[in-house]
Amino acid sequence: xxxxxxxxxxxxxxxxxxxxxxxxxxxxxxxxxxxxxxxxxxxxxxxxxxxxxxxxxxxxxxxxxxxxxxxxxxxxxxxxxxxxxxxxxxxxxxxxxxxxxxxxxxxxxxxxxxxxxxxxxxxxxxx
Numbered sequence: 724x725x726x727x728x729x730x731x732x733x734x735x736x737x738x739x740x741x742x743x744x745x746x747x748x749x750x751x752x753x754x755x756x757x758x759x760x761x762x763x764x765x766x767x768x769x770x771x772x773x774x775x776x777x778x779x780x781x782x783x784x785x786x787x788x789x790x791x792x793x794x795x796x797x798x799x800x801x802x803x804x805x806x807x808x809x810x811x812x813x814x815x816x817x818x819x820x821x822x823x824x825x826x827x828x829x830x831x832x833x834x835x836x837x838x839x840x841x842x843x844x845x846x847x848x849x850x
Contacts, residue, residue: 724804724834738829741804742846745825748789748802749848762800764789783810786823786848792833804833805844813847822849 725736728743735743751763765785772778787810792801806828813822829844830837 737831738844741802741829744802745790745805745846746848749786753789759798759800761795761798779812782821782823786810786825790825804830806830806833806841820849822847824848 724740725734726740726743727733728735728739729747748762749764749766752767753763753765754760756762766782766789769778769782769785787807790802790805790807792799792803794800805825807825808828809826811824811826813824825846825848827844828841830841832838832840
């Protein structure tokens with residue numbers, strides 16, 4: 724599956740395209756896209772809230788639900804080329820920014836339903 728870099732316009736494919744997709748899903752608020760109201764993650768609803776264990780777990784759940792592949796009313800959502808295994812928090816910086824590592828399996832042909840080839844990957848996302 725190929726796409727285009729949202730910053731440079733250059734072609735993207737493989738893991739780089741999946742990374743961009745994960746960033747886009749996690750940083751887009753649910754309901755923000757007019758024709759795809761169920762696209763995105765509710766993680767942004769937790770901005771400026773104390774990161775106690777309860778709200779932090781809510782962020783993890785919102786991210787996991789957003790990137791899980793699913794079909795709703797004939798539309799595809801999530802990222803079928805990435806299977807999330809863990810979300811690992813990093814220490815917040817002095818600016819209070821929450822940074823998480825998404826750890827899982829990358830399936831280069833997952834969007835085609837082929838899960839025979841895979842590799843373990845890690846991607847950093849920040850809110």
